[in-house]
Amino acid sequence: MITLPFDTVVESEIETEKVARSFAENLSGGDLILLTGNLGSGKTFFVKCVCASFQVNKVTSPSFAIVNEYVGTKTVYHFDFYRIKNISELYDIGIDDYLKNEEAIIFVEWADLWREIIPHHHYEVAINFVDENKREIKISRHE
Amino acid sequence: MNNFLPILGIETSGDLCSVAIMMNEKSFYEINILEKHVHSKKILALIDLLLKEAGLELKKLSHIAVSIGPGSFTGLRIGLTTAKGLGYGANLPIVPVPTFNALALQISDFVPMNNNFVIIKNASVDDLYYASPYYDGKKIGFSHELSIIKKNDIESILKNDELIFSDIDFEFATKKIIGPSALNICRYSYLFGKDLLTFDYDYLEPFYLKQFLVRVKK
Numbered sequence: 001m002i003t004l005p006f007d008t009v010v011e012s013e014i015e016t017e018k019v020a021r022s023f024a025e026n027l028s029g030g031d032l033i034l035l036t037g038n039l040g041s042g043k044t045f046f047v048k049c050v051c052a053s054f055q056v057n058k059v060t061s062p063s064f065a066i067v068n069e070y071v072g073t074k075t076v077y078h079f080d081f082y083r084i085k086n087i088s089e090l091y092d093i094g095i096d097d098y099l100k101n102e103e104a105i106i107f108v109e110w111a112d113l114w115r116e117i118i119p120h121h122h123y124e125v126a127i128n129f130v131d132e133n134k135r136e137i138k139i140s141r142h143e
Numbered sequence: 144m145n146n147f148l149p150i151l152g153i154e155t156s157g158d159l160c161s162v163a164i165m166m167n168e169k170s171f172y173e174i175n176i177l178e179k180h181v182h183s184k185k186i187l188a189l190i191d192l193l194l195k196e197a198g199l200e201l202k203k204l205s206h207i208a209v210s211i212g213p214g215s216f217t218g219l220r221i222g223l224t225t226a227k228g229l230g231y232g233a234n235l236p237i238v239p240v241p242t243f244n245a246l247a248l249q250i251s252d253f254v255p256m257n258n259n260f261v262i263i264k265n266a267s268v269d270d271l272y273y274a275s276p277y278y279d280g281k282k283i284g285f286s287h288e289l290s291i292i293k294k295n296d297i298e299s300i301l302k303n304d305e306l307i308f309s310d311i312d313f314e315f316a317t318k319k320i321i322g323p324s325a326l327n328i329c330r331y332s333y334l335f336g337k338d339l340l341t342f343d344y345d346y347l348e349p350f351y352l353k354q355f356l357v358r359v360k361k
Contacts, residue, residue: 087357088354088357091351091353091357094216096266096267096268096353097216097217099267099268100265100267100268119268120268121268
């Protein structure tokens with residue numbers, strides 16, 4: 001488990017994986033995690049590492065499908081808002097039912113694009129480029 | 144009036160999975176299951192059981208009344224799809240029943256006529272449905288139309304001495320409600336459904352208040 005707010009610079013995928021696995025211990029059913037960061041910063045990779053803790057091993061980018069669903073020791077919904085052009089598209093796929101689910105863990109990449117739909121209670125994981133091989137990872141909890 | 148009976152009612156707008164057959168003003172069959180995420184598995188078996196218990200065939204029904212929303216995205220789709228499928232197969236018309244009107248009718252059994260009361264239901268993580276209906280013996284009216292409000296704003300909206308019915312546990316006094324039940328979907332249809340009756344339900348969609356508001360705003 002990690003203490004929040006959390007801020008670190010990682011220099012390899014292995015270090016990212018360590019952070020993600022520790023963060024996984026903070027999570028339980030009904031938690032919502034927003035991921036922000038530029039293209040290629042490693043948002044999907046971070047989700048993949050967190051999900052490994054829940055015995056989910058087939059995490060892929062949901063950019064195309066909008067939402068992927070995984071079932072391991074926990075149910076995980078993995079969203080990507082990158083291609084959403086209008087908020088009504090999110091209502092049309094039943095976003096409220098997903099967000100209301102108290103058993104599943106929900107990740108949202110590019111949540112910044114549609115902030116108005118995001119509930120108050122959530123975690124935020126910001127991944128920023130420092131240089132080619134370094135990323136700053138900031139994790140915070142919002143009540 | 145008799146040609147408007149019996150009615151098959153379907154209610155899946157929330158956690159309650161409810162089906163009913165209203166035979167006439169005095170007799171009905173109803174099954175309720177309060178359990179999350181079972182509606183799609185249970186609903187057809189429950190309808191089948193009710194029909195058998197009532198000694199009816201589907202085609203002997205007058206119509207199917209289905210709760211049209213607002214409510215759960217998936218739940219409403221399950222109910223409406225079931226109604227359409229059965230209706231199409233047995234050549235029955237459908238009455239789309241406004242969910243909160245049916246709930247208001249259900250609650251009005253316990254509230255003096257013409258008295259306003261308040262219904263608050265969970266809409267999404269941060270939002271609530273809020274309405275203030277009354278029943279005057281002829282219709283369900285609304286002194287405050289069904290709307291969506293933020294959970295944080297609820298206490299500032301409520302007035303003193305209001306009779307509040309909700310599916311959420313608040314700090315202020317409320318009466319707990321579950322529903323509407325499918326019988327009240329039938330009752331609403333029986334009383335007020337004649338103008339809503341349709342055979343042309345190919346394009347009938349669930350009513351999602353939030354989506355509707357988003358589109359109107361656009």
